[in-house]
Structures are given as structure tokens and as C-alpha cells.
Amino acid sequence: MPSATLDKALELRSGRERPGQFWKIDLDAIDFSSLQAAAPSDPQIVAPSKPGLIACGLETARRDHAEIFNGAFGSVTGTLNDKFAALSAALCNSGAFVYIPPDQSVDDPIEITYTAKNGALFPHTLVVVDRGARCTVIERIEGESADAVCGIAEIVAAESASVTYAAEQNLPLESQAFFTRAASPGKDASVTWCVAEVGAALSVSRIDVLVDNPGVDAHVNGFFFPRGDQHVDMVSTIRHNVGESQSQTLIKSAATGRGQARYLGNIRIAPHAQGTEASLRDDALLLSPRAHIDSVPALEIGANDVKAFHGATIGALDENLIFYMESRGIEREAAEKMIALGFFEPVVERFPTAAMRDRLRAALEAKIA
Amino acid sequence: MSERGLRIQQLRASAGGTQILKGIDLEVEAGRVHALMGPNGSGKSTLAFSLTGHPGFKVESGSVTLDGADVLAMAPDKRAKAGLFLSFQYPAAIPGVKVANFLFAARQALHPGDLPPAKFRALLLEKMDLLDMDPSFMGRYLNDGFSGGEKKRLEMLQLAMLAPKYAVLDETDSGLDVDALRAVGESVNAMRASETGKDTGFLIITHYPRILQYVKPDVVHIMIDGRIVKEGDAELAQRIEREGYDKIREETAQIA
Numbered sequence: 327m328p329s330a331t332l333d334k335a336l337e338l339r340s341g342r343e344r345p346g347q348f349w350k351i352d353l354d355a356i357d358f359s360s361l362q363a364a365a366p367s368d369p370q371i372v373a374p375s376k377p378g379l380i381a382c383g384l385e386t387a388r389r390d391h392a393e394i395f396n397g398a399f400g401s402v403t404g405t406l407n408d409k410f411a412a413l414s415a416a417l418c419n420s421g422a423f424v425y426i427p428p429d430q431s432v433d434d435p436i437e438i439t440y441t442a443k444n445g446a447l448f449p450h451t452l453v454v455v456d457r458g459a460r461c462t463v464i465e466r467i468e469g470e471s472a473d474a475v476c477g478i479a480e481i482v483a484a485e486s487a488s489v490t491y492a493a494e495q496n497l498p499l500e501s502q503a504f505f506t507r508a509a510s511p512g513k514d515a516s517v518t519w520c521v522a523e524v525g526a527a528l529s530v531s532r533i534d535v536l537v538d539n540p541g542v543d544a545h546v547n548g549f550f551f552p553r554g555d556q557h558v559d560m561v562s563t564i565r566h567n568v569g570e571s572q573s574q575t576l577i578k579s580a581a582t583g584r585g586q587a588r589y590l591g592n593i594r595i596a597p598h599a600q601g602t603e604a605s606l607r608d609d610a611l612l613l614s615p616r617a618h619i620d621s622v623p624a625l626e627i628g629a630n631d632v633k634a635f636h637g638a639t640i641g642a643l644d645e646n647l648i649f650y651m652e653s654r655g656i657e658r659e660a661a662e663k664m665i666a667l668g669f670f671e672p673v674v675e676r677f678p679t680a681a682m683r684d685r686l687r688a689a690l691e692a693k694i695a
Numbered sequence: 696m697s698e699r700g701l702r703i704q705q706l707r708a709s710a711g712g713t714q715i716l717k718g719i720d721l722e723v724e725a726g727r728v729h730a731l732m733g734p735n736g737s738g739k740s741t742l743a744f745s746l747t748g749h750p751g752f753k754v755e756s757g758s759v760t761l762d763g764a765d766v767l768a769m770a771p772d773k774r775a776k777a778g779l780f781l782s783f784q785y786p787a788a789i790p791g792v793k794v795a796n797f798l799f800a801a802r803q804a805l806h807p808g809d810l811p812p813a814k815f816r817a818l819l820l821e822k823m824d825l826l827d828m829d830p831s832f833m834g835r836y837l838n839d840g841f842s843g844g845e846k847k848r849l850e851m852l853q854l855a856m857l858a859p860k861y862a863v864l865d866e867t868d869s870g871l872d873v874d875a876l877r878a879v880g881e882s883v884n885a886m887r888a889s890e891t892g893k894d895t896g897f898l899i900i901t902h903y904p905r906i907l908q909y910v911k912p913d914v915v916h917i918m919i920d921g922r923i924v925k926e927g928d929a930e931l932a933q934r935i936e937r938e939g940y941d942k943i944r945e946e947t948a949q950i951a
Contacts, residue, residue, distance in 0.1 A: 645750060650787035653747050654797075654853065655775035655804035664800065668791025668836070 335412035342530070342559060349586050349618075351528055351557055356502075358413055361474060364445030366419045374434040378427030381436050384450065387423035394425055398454050398482045402508045402536065410530065411506035414448045414476045421450035426459040426487075435462040435492075435678055440477070442469035442497065449477040455487040457512075462490040462678045469525075472500035481509035483517055485539075492520035492677050496689065499554065501526045508534040514541035520677045521548040523558055524689045533562040535573065537599075542571035547676045549578045552585030552617070553693050563592040569599040569629065577608040578673045580666060581617035582693070588620040593636070597628035604632070610640040611669050613662075613694075663694050698763030700724050701746075701779070701861040701896055706757035708745040714755065715741040717921035723861055723896040724914075725762075728887075730907055730932060731900045733918035734940045739900045740784060742918070743865040747781040748774055761861060776805055778860030782850040782867050788838040794849065795819065795833035798856050805857055822855040825885055826878050844875035851882040858891045863898045868906035880909020904932040919944055 340353040368383030380391055387395040403411045422438045440449045453463055467475055475497060483489050495503050503526040509517040523529040529552075535544040550558040564573045573593070581587050593604045610619040623636040643665055651661035670690055677683050701723040708716040715738045723729050733739050744752045746759060748771035759766040761777050769777060789797070799815055810818065820830060826848045838846050847867055854862055867879055886892035899910060907915075907929065915931040916923050919940065924947035925931065935943070 644787070647787045647789050649749055649771060650783065650789070651797075651801075652771035653775055653781050653783075654801035654857065655772050656800055657772050657804070658770070660800070660804075661772075664792055664797070665789060668789055671791030671836075 332416040338409035361446040370439040373436040380425040384421040410504040417448040428456040429458040432461040439466040457484040460488040469497040474502040476504040479507040483511040483515040485512040488516040490518040497525040505531040513539040516543040518545040523550040540570040544573040546575040558587040566595040569601040572603040575606040580611040582613035600631040602632040606636040707755040727913040730912035738921040780859035782864040784866040843870040
């Protein structure tokens with residue numbers, strides 16, 4: 327284990343202040359040095375058969391695909407100076423490498439499933455999509471034990487490439503999840519993140535898109551729904567360092583029981599990034615008096631010729647909507663459930679594959695019940 | 696059979712601490728069309744919401760019975776199950792809930808198990824056709840981004856699909872163009888001509904008499920300042936058309 331790298335990671339601050347008075351966990355007080363890491367393992371990978379498509383574990387990637395893999399691995403998340411990304415990199419014990427060759431269009435998703443058991447998991451998924459290629463990756467994070475998972479998902483998309491990466495974290499309720507997801511799209515490339523933070527007692531995640539090329543189309547879609555004593559802290563950041571690009575961020579969150587959450591939605595438009603179009607929408611729904619969500623859209627606009635929009639709502643279920651449904655004979659409880667599920671639907675329907683959407687709907691329904 | 700009808704007796708109701716209904720007596724008979732007319736602010740919508748149990752309105756006294764059953768003792772969904780329907784003046788938009796799913800849930804709640812999904816869908820398409828609604832409506836989110844006319848058509852679609860015993864249409868005609876108004880009128884008439892709708896009693900709440908050109912009322916009730924001040928036949932609605940409400944207000948003020 328490269329202990330100097332680990333020591334440095336342990337010393338880094340999370341950079342996240344405690345979101346609110348009800349928030350019980352100090353992220354900088356979590357003792358990562360005592361985590362017992364699991365033995366190295368590969369995730370389960372299911373990929374369609376396509377000429378030139380690579381989908382394999384890290385060891386195979388290093389051995390057989392070094393010329394593509396080595397330059398890209400850590401090239402995006404390594405620049406973030408993030409505590410959790412640094413920890414994951416230092417202790418990496420699982421991972422997957424996906425490569426799509428130029429102009430290859432892959433319709434069926436590549437599915438990668440990480441299962442935590444017998445120790446903490448530090449997975450790193452790297453997706454490299456070459457010029458003009460297109461693919462969808464579905465990542466599932468599950469656990470047979472309550473071990474912590476601290477992972478990285480990294481996208482390197484070349485010019486005119488298009489990639490959708492959907493991550494579904496559904497760890498056991500005693501677990502802790504820390505995820506860093508970052509993408510670097512090339513000129514005219516399209517990158518879509520879909521992130522569902524469903525499980526774990528504590529879920530800390532960041533989603534980044536580094537827009538360093540013109541013509542980029544970036545999408546961040548995400549939802550979370552803490553219930554019981556679950557805590558969720560999600561930050562998304564789109565850095566428009568270069569103009570003539572666009573981004574859309576859509577986050578839906580709800581909290582019930584004593585669920586606690588914070589979402590920070592950053593849009594940064596650099597002074598010379600003229601012609602940027604960015605929108606951010608986040609809606610938060612409070613389903614119990616002790617649930618709490620801090621929802622903060624933060625737009626930093628340095629250029630003057632841009633279109634930037636943000637909208638945020640937070641509130642309880644609207645009594646008028648409940649009454650409308652009741653007036654049609656639907657019982658109050660069922661009405662509340664339909665409205666709450668409907669609240670998530672605009673983001674759920676952006677996830678790839680009907681199977682995944684149905685799984686997410688079922689997970690949401692179970693949370694409301 | 697003597698108990699049949701939606702009977703409102705001495706109903707007093709308030710909103711935000713202000714009494715708005717000051718003792719309403721009104722009976723909607725099964726199979727008949729009643730029009731409730733009155734100027735803005737007379738309490739027509741308050742009556743509609745009080746009948747259906749909106750939490751923002753407080754019934755202070757009086758009684759409402761539906762074919763003998765005590766409506767005021769019921770939760771809003773039970774009132775619907777008893778056969779009461781309200782077409783909202785401002786229907787709620789519910790993002791993420793698709794029209795077809797909502798209607799199926801409502802139909803199931805009111806008439807459990809009577810229509811398997813395939814037959815439900817066929818009936819839905821038939822009723823939508825009658826209202827000049829494109830089948831794509833089924834997949835849209837409930838009233839989300841709907842125009843005023845689309846919202847009212849959807850209310851009429853619900854009326855047709857839910858087949859209530861008594862239907863209160865609150866200003867269904869407001870904000871509609873002539874085509875939409877005709878579609879609404881034809882929908883009500885088609886329902887009245889059908890086997891399931893022939894016994895439905897209607898209370899059509901309106902400010903303007905124009906919807907009554909399409910649906911002919913059997914009885915017209917005039918409401919001013921929270922009271923029913925006058926009742927008559929369809930001729931009364933035509934008088935309102937000619938004279939407005941001021942004259943009736945003057946006449947009835949002297950009586951009061």
C-alpha cells in the first residue's frame with residue numbers, strides 16, 4: 327500500500343462544512359485509517375460484444391491495455407484534490423475499465439456491479455470513449471455486508487463522443503458511501519450523469535463535469551431520498567471553463583423520518599466562457615417534520631454573454647394536490663404516495679433502461695411505504 | 696326513494712374565519728340538471744369545496760346528504776366513493792403522475808375491479824375521442840403544462856370515466872373558447888344520454904349563462920352573498936343574460 331499517498335489523503339480536509347444543525351456526522355471526524363480494506367477483486371461486468379470494445383477489471387486493463395489505460399486512469403479525478411477521491415485512489419482494491427473505439431455505437435448498456443463484502447471497498451471505474459463513439463454504462467453498488475465503499479467513477483470522452491453513466495448506490499442501511507464522479511468531455515462531446523443515492527446510512531458524493539472544450543453537452547441528473555436516520559450530502563459542479571457549451575442539472579430530493587440531506591449545486595462559468603448555456607433545477611420535498619434538506623444552488627457567472635438559469639423549490643406535499651386526488655376517491659395515503667413518486671418521475675425517466683427505471687421506482691416506493 | 700338527491704340544508708361555511716355560506720338550502724335531484732348562478736364572490740366555489748370536503752373550508756352548521764348518506768361526516772375520498780364528483784375550476788397539476796395511471800387509480804378506487812386494464816383503456820380512448828382529446832394525453836403528466844381548455848377537458852374526461860351519482864361542475868365554462876365549451880356541453884349531454892349517466896344529477900356552477908346554451912338546466916338557483924335568493928326554470932338564466940345580477944340583487948335585498 328503506498329502509505330505516503332494514503333497519509334496525504336487522510337490529511338486532506340473534506341472541504342464540506344456540516345450542512346445543518348440536525349446533521350449528526352462530521353465528515354472530517356470519520357476515522358478512515360481504521361477501515362479494513364477487502365482483498366482485491368473484480369466487479370461483475372456484463373458487456374455486449376462489439377468489435378474493439380473493452381470491458382474488464384483493472385488488472386487486465388493494466389496488463390493488456392496499458393497504452394490506453396495508463397494515461398487516462400486518474401486523469402480527471404486526480405485533479406480534483408478531493409479527500410474521498412484521494413482515499414479511494416490510495417486504497418483502490420477493485421475497478422473496471424471500459425473502452426469504446428472510435429465511431430463505435432453501443433446501444434446495450436455495459437453493466438458493472440460492485441458488491442461490498444469482507445471489508446471496505448475502494449472501486450475505480452474508468453470509462454474511455456473514443457472519438458465519435460457512444461455508450462451507456464450502468465454501475466450498481468451493492469453490499470452483502472455493511473462495509474464502507476469509497477469509490478471513483480471517471481469518464482474521459484473524446485471529441486464528438488457520447489456517454490451516459492448511470493450509478494445506483496443501494497448499499498445496506500448501516501453502510502457508508504463516498505463517491506467521486508467526474509467527467510472530462512472533449513470538443514462536441516456529450517456526457518450524462520444519472521446518479522441515484524438510495525442506500526447507506528451516510529452517502530457523500532460529488533459529481534463533476536469539467537467543460538474544457540467547446541460544443542460540450544453536459545447533463546447531471548440525480549436523486550436521493552434519506553429516510554430513518556440516513557444522511558446524504560451531494561455536491562454537483564459543472565465548470566464551464568470554455569464557452570459555447572451547455573449544461574443541464576436536474577436534482578430531485580425528498581426526506582422523511584429523521585432523514586438529513588444537503589445538496590449543493592454549483593455552476594461555474596469562467597470569465598472568458600462566452601456563449602455558455604447552463605441550467606440548474608433542484609426540487610426538495612419534505613415528508614416529515616423532522617426531516618431536513620438544505621438545497622443550495624450556487625451560480626458563479628464570470629462571463630457576460632451567457633444564458634444561466636436556476637430554480638429551486640423546497641416544501642411539503644401540497645395539500646391542494648392531495649385534495650384533488652382525494653376528491654377522485656383516492657385515499658389520502660395512496661394520494662401522498664402517488665404525488666411523492668410522481669415528484670421523482672421527471673428525473674427517474676432520464677435513467678437508461680426500463681429495468682433500471684423500474685428498479686429505482688420500486689426503491690422509491692419502498693422508502694415512502 | 697324519498698331520500699334520493701343531493702340535499703343541502705341550512706349550510707353555513709367559512710374560509711379563513713369569514714362566514715361565506717349563510718344558510719344554503721338546495722337540492723340536486725338525480726337525473727336532473729341544476730344551474731347555480733351568481734356574481735363573483737357570492738360563495739359558489741365555497742359551496743363546491745364545502746360539499747367535497749376541502750380542508751380550507753369549515754362547515755359550521757347545516758347538513759348535506761347524498762341519497763340519504765351524511766356527506767359531511769365523510770373524508771373527501773369517501774364522498775367521492777359515495778358518488779360525489781367535483782370538476783375543479785382550477786385543477787391541480789401533478790407532475791410525474793400520468794393521466795392514464797391517475798384515471799385508472801381513481802376508477803379502481805370508485806369502482807373496484809369493474810374494468811380490467813384493457814377494457815379501461817378502450818373506454819378511455821372512446822371518451823377522449825368524444826372530447827376531441829388526442830390519445831397522447833394519456834401519457835402526459837396530470838394537468839402539467841396543460842392549457843386552460845385542456846385542463847377543463849380533462850375534468851370532463853374524469854367525469855365521464857368516473858360516472859358519479861352527482862356532479863358539481865365549478866365554472867367549467869370559464870376561460871374556454873367556443874370549441875372547448877361545445878366539447879364540454881356535448882360530453883355532459885352524452886353522459887346524460889348514456890345508461891351509466893342517465894341518473895346523474897348535475898349542479899353546474901357558472902357566472903355566465905353561456906354554458907347553459909349547450910346544457911339545458913331543469914332548475915336555476917341564484918346565489919348572492921352566500922344565500923340562494925331565487926329559483927326558477929331555464930328562463931331565469933336567460934333573464935340573467937339580459938339583465939345581469941343587479942336587478943335580482945335589488946329585488947331580493949328588499950325581501951331580506
